[in-house]
Amino acid sequence: MKEYRSTKEDSLEEFVKKCKECGLKITPQRISIYKEVLNSENHPSAEIIYRRIKRIHPGISFDTVNRTLLTLSEMGLLEIVEGSGDVRRFDPNNKNHHHFRCKKCGKIVDFYNESYDKLEVPDYLKKKFIINKVRVLLEGICDNCINKTQD
Amino acid sequence: MKEYRSTKEDSLEEFVKKCKECGLKITPQRISIYKEVLNSENHPSAEIIYRRIKRIHPGISFDTVNRTLLTLSEMGLLEIVEGSGDVRRFDPNNKNHHHFRCKKCGKIVDFYNESYDKLEVPDYLKKKFIINKVRVLLEGICDNCINKTQD
DNA sequence: TCCTAAATAAGAATTATTACTATTTAGGTT
DNA sequence: AACCTAAATAGTAATAATTCTTATTTAGGA
Numbered sequence: 001m002k003e004y005r006s007t008k009e010d011s012l013e014e015f016v017k018k019c020k021e022c023g024l025k026i027t028p029q030r031i032s033i034y035k036e037v038l039n040s041e042n043h044p045s046a047e048i049i050y051r052r053i054k055r056i057h058p059g060i061s062f063d064t065v066n067r068t069l070l071t072l073s074e075m076g077l078l079e080i081v082e083g084s085g086d087v088r089r090f091d092p093n094n095k096n097h098h099h100f101r102c103k104k105c106g107k108i109v110d111f112y113n114e115s116y117d118k119l120e121v122p123d124y125l126k127k128k129f130i131i132n133k134v135r136v137l138l139e140g141i142c143d144n145c146i147n148k149t150q151d
Numbered sequence: 152m153k154e155y156r157s158t159k160e161d162s163l164e165e166f167v168k169k170c171k172e173c174g175l176k177i178t179p180q181r182i183s184i185y186k187e188v189l190n191s192e193n194h195p196s197a198e199i200i201y202r203r204i205k206r207i208h209p210g211i212s213f214d215t216v217n218r219t220l221l222t223l224s225e226m227g228l229l230e231i232v233e234g235s236g237d238v239r240r241f242d243p244n245n246k247n248h249h250h251f252r253c254k255k256c257g258k259i260v261d262f263y264n265e266s267y268d269k270l271e272v273p274d275y276l277k278k279k280f281i282i283n284k285v286r287v288l289l290e291g292i293c294d295n296c297i298n299k300t301q302d
Numbered sequence: 303t304c305c306t307a308a309a310t311a312a313g314a315a316t317t318a319t320t321a322c323t324a325t326t327t328a329g330g331t332t
Numbered sequence: 333a334a335c336c337t338a339a340a341t342a343g344t345a346a347t348a349a350t351t352c353t354t355a356t357t358t359a360g361g362a
């Protein structure tokens with residue numbers, strides 16, 4: 001079986017398809033933003049993406065970037081990271097994964113764990129709510145911050 | 152075994168003790184804020200707490216409320232809810248629990264699940280990071296929003 | 303090619319959060 | 333009980349983040 005969204009080409013195809021499904025127009029800005037965020041390793045904020053996109057579209061407005069990112073997340077093409085009241089950050093990782101979050105520096109680290117992936121949702125919750133996502137969130141102090149504290 | 156922080160009286164005692172441990176002064180404002188947030192059912196923002204506290208301390212500033220809430224969370228007496236780039240919200244629930252979050256309205260619902268409580272953290276993460284908290288985060292649409300959509 | 307609703311740019315407005323500073327106060331000391 | 337001092341607070345001001353407004357442009361269907 002072909003892996004879901006395995007290459008950038010597949011990715012773009014899928015994007016175009018998804019836009020049409022949703023009745024959204026395919027604009028150069030959207031394509032650039034989509035590609036940029038999908039290639040981001042660490043969970044970028046709208047501001048970060050904005051600065052990168054400006055190199056391609058110098059006249060683009062922050063609002064367009066931000067709005068597009070929100071649109072993409074509504075389309076299910078990326079997710080909003082569960083933060084803690086800091087700036088909103090986006091998660092382009094479409095593989096099933098989980099998060100570690102550093103309390104000190106706010107860094108979010110993706111990790112993979114099969115047993116976490118298999119977690120069952122309690123029946124009474126399934127009945128009451130529509131559940132789209134199950135994610136384990138670890139919180140603590142990252143390696144960098146541990147070392148810093150020792151100084 | 153006596154349950155940890157089971158009553159309001161215990162709670163206040165513990166608060167005073169904890170403040171002293173941390174070298175923090177016990178002020179009427181702090182006590183009020185602490186009590187207020189601990190009695191909050193649904194995860195309040197600083198703004199919400201501020202409005203409630205004003206009924207007791209009409210002259211209190213927002214900054215004091217916000218700063219105090221952040222202090223309390225640093226002391227480990229409450230937690231910051233993992234949101235999605237919206238306003239910072241606080242979680243006074245000190246029992247081991249997990250969260251469901253509604254994508255539409257942003258509501259956070261606490262729930263309890265023993266098997267989730269027992270989740271093991273992978274060794275390689277334990278070695279690299281200090282892990283303080285393991286929480287399962289479910290995401291989807293809540294009952295209210297499901298009904299609204301049907302209109 | 304034309305048309306129209308959707309999308310964008312630009313900047314204003316709003317909202318959330320943090321910083322600054324003069325004043326007050328908790329709590330230790332005498 | 334009065335005094336002292338560092339910490340905490342009130343009252344803004346400043347900053348940062350996010351959303352809104354409006355005139356203009358454009359994607360994509362007719």
